[in-house]
Amino acid sequence: xxxxxxxxxxxxxxxxxxxxxxxxxxxxxxxxxxxxxxxxxxxxxxxxxxxxxxxxxxxxxxxxxxxxxxxxxxxxxxxxxxxxxxxxxxxxxxxxxxxxxxxxxxxxxxxxxxxxxxxxxxxxxxxxxxxxxxxxxxxxxxxxxxxxxxxxxxxxxxxxxxxxxxxxxxxxxxxxxxxxxxxxxxxxxxxxxxxxxxxxxxxxxxxxxxxxxxxxxxxxxxxxxxxxxxxxxxxxxxxxxxxxxxxxxxxxxxxxxxxxxxxxxxxxxxxxxxxxxxxxx
Amino acid sequence: xxxxxxxxxxxxxxxxxxxxxxxxxxxxxxxxxxxxxxxxxxxxxxxxxxxxxxxxxxxxxxxxxxxxxxxxxxxxxxxxxxxxxxxxxxxxxxxxxxxxxxxxxxxxxxxxxxxxxxxxxxxxxxxxxxxxxxxxxxxxxxxxxxxxxxxxxxxxxxxxxxxxxxxxxxxxxxxxxxxxxxxxxxxxxxxxxxxxxxxxxxxxxxxxxxxxxxxxxxxxxxxxxxxxxxxxxxxxxxxxxxxxxxxxxxxxxxxxxxxxxxxxxxxxxxxxxxxxxxxxx
Numbered sequence: 001x002x003x004x005x006x007x008x009x010x011x012x013x014x015x016x017x018x019x020x021x022x023x024x025x026x027x028x029x030x031x032x033x034x035x036x037x038x039x040x041x042x043x044x045x046x047x048x049x050x051x052x053x054x055x056x057x058x059x060x061x062x063x064x065x066x067x068x069x070x071x072x073x074x075x076x077x078x079x080x081x082x083x084x085x086x087x088x089x090x091x092x093x094x095x096x097x098x099x100x101x102x103x104x105x106x107x108x109x110x111x112x113x114x115x116x117x118x119x120x121x122x123x124x125x126x127x128x129x130x131x132x133x134x135x136x137x138x139x140x141x142x143x144x145x146x147x148x149x150x151x152x153x154x155x156x157x158x159x160x161x162x163x164x165x166x167x168x169x170x171x172x173x174x175x176x177x178x179x180x181x182x183x184x185x186x187x188x189x190x191x192x193x194x195x196x197x198x199x200x201x202x203x204x205x206x207x208x209x210x211x212x213x214x215x216x217x218x219x220x221x222x223x224x225x226x227x228x229x230x231x232x233x234x235x236x237x238x239x240x241x242x243x244x245x246x247x248x249x250x251x252x253x254x255x256x257x258x259x260x261x262x263x264x265x266x267x268x269x270x271x272x273x274x275x276x277x278x279x280x281x
Numbered sequence: 282x283x284x285x286x287x288x289x290x291x292x293x294x295x296x297x298x299x300x301x302x303x304x305x306x307x308x309x310x311x312x313x314x315x316x317x318x319x320x321x322x323x324x325x326x327x328x329x330x331x332x333x334x335x336x337x338x339x340x341x342x343x344x345x346x347x348x349x350x351x352x353x354x355x356x357x358x359x360x361x362x363x364x365x366x367x368x369x370x371x372x373x374x375x376x377x378x379x380x381x382x383x384x385x386x387x388x389x390x391x392x393x394x395x396x397x398x399x400x401x402x403x404x405x406x407x408x409x410x411x412x413x414x415x416x417x418x419x420x421x422x423x424x425x426x427x428x429x430x431x432x433x434x435x436x437x438x439x440x441x442x443x444x445x446x447x448x449x450x451x452x453x454x455x456x457x458x459x460x461x462x463x464x465x466x467x468x469x470x471x472x473x474x475x476x477x478x479x480x481x482x483x484x485x486x487x488x489x490x491x492x493x494x495x496x497x498x499x500x501x502x503x504x505x506x507x508x509x510x511x512x513x514x515x516x517x518x519x520x521x522x523x524x525x526x527x528x529x530x531x532x533x534x535x536x537x538x539x540x541x542x543x544x545x546x547x548x549x550x551x552x553x554x555x556x557x558x559x560x561x562x
Contacts, residue, residue, distance in 0.1 A: 001369070003325040005362030044284040044325070044367040081286030082363040086325040088282070 002026045006083035011125055016054045018143045020061030023085040026166065028069060028147030029217040033164040035098045035156035036091030038069050038149065043076035044086040069149060096156045098221070103161035103180035107222040109245035110231070112148050112238075114194045115169050116206060117141035119213025134196035145217035146239070154234035155221055162221035168214040169244075170264060173253050176220065183250035186211075188257035192242045211255070211264055222247050283307045287364035292406055297335045299424045301342030304366040307447065309350060309428030310498040314445040316379045316437035317372030319430065321353045327362035350430060377437045379502070384442035384461035388503040390526035391512070393429050393519075395475045396450050397487060398422035400494025415477035426498035427520070435515035436502055443502035449495040450525075451545060454534050457501065464531035467492075469538035473523045492536070492545055503528050 402423030
């Protein structure tokens with residue numbers, strides 16, 4: 001169950017179809033990270049007025065994605081209020097679902113796709129930048145995150161732990177380590193490069209977006225070393241999965257960059273931090 | 282799944298415990314009207330800031346009611362935003378669940394409790410009236426509606442149709458008739474009397490609240506005449522159930538009062554009507 005609020009999780013004035021897509025995509029991402037097959041959903045829609053055009057766009061975005069994953073809408077509620085969308089998706093999994101708590105020292109740390117592009121895309125949206133292919137690519141990464149359902153299913157039986165990255169790689173990795181009772185070393189230089197981001201941002205900004213950006217909805221997972229070969233088979237045709245670190249004994253996350261310890265200024269998204277709205281324009 | 286919004290479904294400044302209670306109660310009421318046994322819930326909480334005192338009160342109201350019906354919280358989401366609460370409750374029913382669509386001409390129309398008291402209670406809350414026992418009684422009817430779970434369960438196998446009254450008896454009866462493909466005659470004089478309301482309002486206002494007030498969360502149900510005797514047995518110890526009309530052939534709802542046709546000015550709650558906020562103070 002995920003809730004998205006206008007002005008907090010997406011900018012005011014976001015296209016209705018993108019809002020509908022997003023409301024479901026963030027939930028599918030949660031299920032993907034558990035290796036579950038999404039099955040049905042309920043929808044609560046609070047909106048300021050019954051605007052048919054807006055609702056048509058919203059439905060297009062929502063059901064376009066729902067149909068792609070054969071998710072049926074089975075109920076919900078519609079009320080008048082601020083623009084707030086809550087979707088709950090139920091998924092099914094036979095056995096061996098993935099959790100955050102199974103990582104063990106020695107496991108390798110992977111991430112799918114290119115973390116940081118979504119947060120950079122939000123900056124494009126907020127700045128009204130929509131000219132170059134790089135700008136357009138990043139916008140889409142924010143507005144239309146791809147839920148990694150197929151990857152999540154493939155990781156069942158292979159990965160020792162998994163979660164989707166919504167608040168930022170660093171903060172979410174700390175959560176995974178906390179749940180698993182271990183620590184991690186993250187190699188900043190190993191983070192996948194984004195051609196679009198490198199065209200628009202300094203190296204330091206790219207690293208900041210990648211580690212602290214949030215909204216990626218990629219899957220971060222840990223893999224016992226014995227399973228690395230199988231990974232390339234099961235992820236064939238899916239998103240690139242990049243090894244970015246290793247699970248260790250202890251607590252917390254240590255980052256290194258060019259052989260030296262690396263400390264971020266701002267580490268990730270805190271839902272109740274002041275003055276840190278995502279999406280307020 | 283039901284969503285309640287501050288300033289729309291409850292007044293700004295409503296006690297946190299009452300908000301928590303309400304968020305669950307309105308859902309239990311839905312399940313009650315289907316004859317289902319509530320089992321587990323998910324909670325989405327959007328709130329402006331992480332206020333521990335508020336959260337403590339909210340949890341007290343929510344879990345006090347959840348524990349009473351043995352409903353477990355299994356997941357959810359917490360985000361920053363306007364005060365909006367969405368609860369989804371799953372309920373279980375073996376067979377013979379109640380729907381809105383089973384009413385047939387000749388069935389008798391019943392309602393539990395005293396419709397109208399909740400809407401009158403909202404007027405007390407909005408007017409800051411909390412002095413006399415009548416005022417206090419009505420406030421509680423709005424703030425702490427009783428989900429009719431036991432009654433709903435007892436009606437399985439007896440009632441031909443049922444629904445909970447959230448938008449007003451008249452509007453909701455029209456929905457039930459629409460779903461069942463029939464009409465209804467409602468006897469205004471048969472509506473249960475409220476001592477508290479009669480102490481504070483004219484007869485006309487009492488009728489208006491009873492028919493158009495909303496927020497009652499009583500169960501309106503239809504009963505084949507052959508089952509009337511059993512009703513008094515299964516409802517023993519529960520809320521009073523009053524016969525207020527009959528299902529007929531045709532479409533729509535006709536009201537009569539003292540033998541004459543009766544027409545309401547304002548018929549019930551429309552979620553998107555302008556200037557009809559409930560709860561805005």
